Amino acid sequence: MLLLAAAFLVAFVxxxxxxxxxISPKPxxxxxxxxxxxxxxxxxxxxxxxxxxxxxxxxxxxxxxxxKLLQAKKEIEKHSINDKQVVLCISVDVSQDYSQVExxxxxxxxxxxxxxxxxxxxxxxxxxxxxxxEVSTFxxxxxxxxxxxxxxxRAVITTMxxxxxxxxxxxxxxxxxxxxxxxxxxxxxxxxxxxxxEALQMEVKPYNVYVTVAYPPDTDTPGFAEENKxxxxxPLDININxxxxxxxxxxxxxxxxxxxxxxxxxxxxxxxxxxxERNQSELIPLNLPLETRLIxxxxxxxxxxxxxxxxxxxxxxxxxxxxxxxxxxxxxSLTCGMAPVTSITEGLQQVVTMGLFRTxxxxxLGSFDSIVRRCMMQRAKPEMADKTA
Amino acid sequence: MLLLAAAFLVAFVxxxxxxxxxISPKPxxxxxxxxxxxxxxxxxxxxxxxxxxxxxxxxxxxxxxxxKLLQAKKEIEKHSINDKQVVLCISVDVSQDYSQVExxxxxxxxxxxxxxxxxxxxxxxxxxxxxxxEVSTFxxxxxxxxxxxxxxxRAVITTMxxxxxxxxxxxxxxxxxxxxxxxxxxxxxxxxxxxxxEALQMEVKPYNVYVTVAYPPDTDTPGFAEENKxxxxxPLDININxxxxxxxxxxxxxxxxxxxxxxxxxxxxxxxxxxxERNQSELIPLNLPLETRLIxxxxxxxxxxxxxxxxxxxxxxxxxxxxxxxxxxxxxxxxxxxxxxxxxxxxxxxxxxxxxxKYLQTWGELCPDCVQRHRKRAPADWADFVxxxxxxxxxxxxxxxxxxxxxxxxxxxxxx
Numbered sequence: 001m002l003l004l005a006a007a008f009l010v011a012f013v014x015x016x017x018x019x020x021x022x023i024s025p026k027p028x029x030x031x032x033x034x035x036x037x038x039x040x041x042x043x044x045x046x047x048x049x050x051x052x053x054x055x056x057x058x059x060x061x062x063x064x065x066x067x068k069l070l071q072a073k074k075e076i077e078k079h080s081i082n083d084k085q086v087v088l089c090i091s092v093d094v095s096q097d098y099s100q101v102e103x104x105x106x107x108x109x110x111x112x113x114x115x116x117x118x119x120x121x122x123x124x125x126x127x128x129x130x131x132x133x134e135v136s137t138f139x140x141x142x143x144x145x146x147x148x149x150x151x152x153x154r155a156v157i158t159t160m161x162x163x164x165x166x167x168x169x170x171x172x173x174x175x176x177x178x179x180x181x182x183x184x185x186x187x188x189x190x191x192x193x194x195x196x197x198e199a200l201q202m203e204v205k206p207y208n209v210y211v212t213v214a215y216p217p218d219t220d221t222p223g224f225a226e227e228n229k230x231x232x233x234x235p236l237d238i239n240i241n242x243x244x245x246x247x248x249x250x251x252x253x254x255x256x257x258x259x260x261x262x263x264x265x266x267x268x269x270x271x272x273x274x275x276x277e278r279n280q281s282e283l284i285p286l287n288l289p290l291e292t293r294l295i296x297x298x299x300x301x302x303x304x305x306x307x308x309x310x311x312x313x314x315x316x317x318x319x320x321x322x323x324x325x326x327x328x329x330x331x332x333s334l335t336c337g338m339a340p341v342t343s344i345t346e347g348l349q350q351v352v353t354m355g356l357f358r359t360x361x362x363x364x365l366g367s368f369d370s371i372v373r374r375c376m377m378q379r380a381k382p383e384m385a386d387k388t389a
Numbered sequence: 390m391l392l393l394a395a396a397f398l399v400a401f402v403x404x405x406x407x408x409x410x411x412i413s414p415k416p417x418x419x420x421x422x423x424x425x426x427x428x429x430x431x432x433x434x435x436x437x438x439x440x441x442x443x444x445x446x447x448x449x450x451x452x453x454x455x456x457k458l459l460q461a462k463k464e465i466e467k468h469s470i471n472d473k474q475v476v477l478c479i480s481v482d483v484s485q486d487y488s489q490v491e492x493x494x495x496x497x498x499x500x501x502x503x504x505x506x507x508x509x510x511x512x513x514x515x516x517x518x519x520x521x522x523e524v525s526t527f528x529x530x531x532x533x534x535x536x537x538x539x540x541x542x543r544a545v546i547t548t549m550x551x552x553x554x555x556x557x558x559x560x561x562x563x564x565x566x567x568x569x570x571x572x573x574x575x576x577x578x579x580x581x582x583x584x585x586x587e588a589l590q591m592e593v594k595p596y597n598v599y600v601t602v603a604y605p606p607d608t609d610t611p612g613f614a615e616e617n618k619x620x621x622x623x624p625l626d627i628n629i630n631x632x633x634x635x636x637x638x639x640x641x642x643x644x645x646x647x648x649x650x651x652x653x654x655x656x657x658x659x660x661x662x663x664x665x666e667r668n669q670s671e672l673i674p675l676n677l678p679l680e681t682r683l684i685x686x687x688x689x690x691x692x693x694x695x696x697x698x699x700x701x702x703x704x705x706x707x708x709x710x711x712x713x714x715x716x717x718x719x720x721x722x723x724x725x726x727x728x729x730x731x732x733x734x735x736x737x738x739x740x741x742x743x744x745x746x747k748y749l750q751t752w753g754e755l756c757p758d759c760v761q762r763h764r765k766r767a768p769a770d771w772a773d774f775v776x777x778x779x780x781x782x783x784x785x786x787x788x789x790x791x792x793x794x795x796x797x798x799x800x801x802x803x804x805x
Contacts, residue, residue: 130542130588130593135543138536138539139536142581146527146531146581147528147531154519176584179589180588180591181588181592184585184588184589184592188585189584191580191585192535192577192581193577194580195565195568195577196573196576196580199568199569199570199571199572199573199577202570203518203570203573204519337566338566338567339567372592372595373594376595377595
């Protein structure tokens with residue numbers, strides 16, 4: 001009796017798996033497709049462009065820094081598979097003014113045809129304690145990460161809806177699935193991207209336009225290196241990696257602007273005094289003791305090529321959630337909430353695994369809380385010693 | 390064997406439930422506490438201020454419009470419970486400039502002492518299709534909803550961390566838990582609040598500062614009425630409610646600014662042409678055919694007082710309030726809560742709802758009289774041993790809170 005029920009269940013699940021591709025979105029054909037990648041001059045954006053180019057797409061790179069764009073174009077063109085492919089580079093700040101972005105998309109569409117896939121990869125990251133972050137950071141991060149995804153999407157959406165085909169990819173972050181110490185400004189902007197994507201998907205689904213949100217973990221890119229400069233720098237840190245400091249390049253894709261006075265101050269201090277004591281007041285806007293780094297160490301750093309491959313695969317398929325790695329899979333299943341699914345199998349997996357993953361997540365949260373508490377107590381000890389001395 | 394395992398499991402779960410209150414945060418004592426409510430001049434913010442005031446707190450209202458602030462102050466002061474309570478009103482736009490917000494908080498702290506609880510209720514809502522919303526809307530909504538919560542929180546956080554006590558409440562929305570048609574701009578801003586709250590909570594937890602995020606559904610407030618004006622207006626809609634249109638009040642708490650040209654245009658068009666055909670091009674920024682309204686109709690509209698009560702309770706934990714009453718007061722307060730039982734059921738209805746009644750009784754939703762009444766009908770089924778134990782045990786009370794706050798099913802059967 002029990003065996004019979006089990007057999008029926010297995011048969012039912014197998015049936016679902018077989019039926020699932022029939023109702024999933026029709027995959028996007030990349031050969032000949034026009035793919036626009038914002039923030040495509042470095043990091044994850046560049047790797048996504050390479051991945052699409054390898055499969056025959058026509059690429060438009062959008063970023064701020066023209067030199068980096070040309071460098072990236074040269075690198076991408078090495079991977080061409082036929083003579084017709086083109087890489088177009090346009091320099092603009094996607095977060096400043098919507099009309100500029102609209103013009104850029106128009107230019108790109110005149111040269112390479114209507115946009116089939118838009119990848120919103122422009123973003124930057126800054127870490128710091130809530131009260132130590134500069135007040136303008138909140139607005140700046142939200143502007144680059146969120147508005148810099150809204151404007152290009154808005155510029156292409158009408159055409160995509162008319163043509164009844166399209167893919168829009170938003171690059172959020174694992175920090176856009178859970179809030180972490182030191183990422184108050186960054187997490188909010190990445191959560192906002194998710195909210196935008198969910199609402200947008202509900203609007204455009206009948207038009208065969210699919211939205212994908214990618215949640216990459218810490219990825220080994222120039223932007224990540226810049227972020228790490230803001231994570232260290234405290235008297236408690238004696239193992240500072242000073243070799244990565246002397247690269248004040250302006251990464252159009254994702255970086256801190258090197259003309260920011262406070263940050264430049266911080267960077268120069270780091271290069272002047274390697275190890276030993278630091279002038280803490282100079283570094284206060286960036287001062288983030290161990291907590292964020294310790295918490296980040298629980299997940300491994302990915303390679304951007306890996307991330308790009310996964311994102312492109314999920315985008316072509318039309319999957320809403322794109323996660324990288326087993327950690328990412330667990331986090332995505334756990335935090336899927338009311339997000340849409342485009343395959344029955346994904347829905348079934350979410351239903352079955354959510355309880356277990358929530359239990360595991362509670363343990364992770366407990367460990368993060370204890371890290372934060374221990375760092376707080378460690379910091380309190382020298383103060384108490386000062387008071388009693 | 391199976392029974393033994395089941396028994397162990399039940400015992401383990403009960404143990405967890407009993408231990409749970411020991412590791413929960415110590416509730417915040419509202420009497421004499423200084424509560425700052427941004428967006429407190431109307432809607433949910435005002436009701437939260439009333440709720441805290443009724444429990445003895447000192448309130449500071451922060452909003453833009455001074456007249457509305459004074460009106461709200463008069464309304465709140467009717468609910469005072471002692472002579473010392475004060476309602477302070479300060480007019481500022483919390484989303485514009487951080488230094489202004491910092492000054493305001495400093496002023497409030499000089500008059501009423503350090504801030505114990507901050508409620509970030511300033512927000513506005515706009516609905517529209519992604520390509521129809523004005524481009525500036527995205528930035529504006531994010532500015533009011535998100536930055537308008539960041540700045541006050543940042544102004545109070547250092548003092549709260551030093552004093553090792555505090556509560557910060559963010560008012561997100563159900564649209565901040567899922568993305569809905571027409572709410573691309575609004576959902577993003579409410580999701581952002583959630584991200585901020587999660588990250589902030591991880592930072593301040595060791596300092597005994599707790600963050601609460603509220604997710605109210607559609608709530609019957611002036612802000613909601615304003616939002617609804619943006620939801621209708623399409624040639625498909627022939628039942629437009631034009632009476633609600635002519636109220637271009639500036640609700641500091643949550644509303645569209647009435648000096649926005651496009652929106653005013655839309656509003657005037659609505660009042661000029663009731664029913665029949667509309668000039669669609671004039672209404673395009675607000676044009677949202679039925680989808681959003683139809684989806685919104687799947688949830689019921691709440692009363693702001695209900696929402697406020699729940700938010701304040703979750704922020705301070707009602708246990709603390711009950712503790713402060715006299716020792717016998719706990720049972721008395723419980724008895725005086727409204728009864729949620731479905732009395733006056735006939736036999737058939739009773740049998741149909743028996744399971745629900747059992748749950749309600751076990752978790753204390755029924756008052757003693759109703760329990761007696763129901764017990765007479767089906768004495769064998771009631772878990773008699775649970776009931777008196779519930780009355781005496783604090784642990785099961787927190788169990789009850791946990792169930793109640795997580796159970797929306799009960800919420801729908803509530804007879805308030």
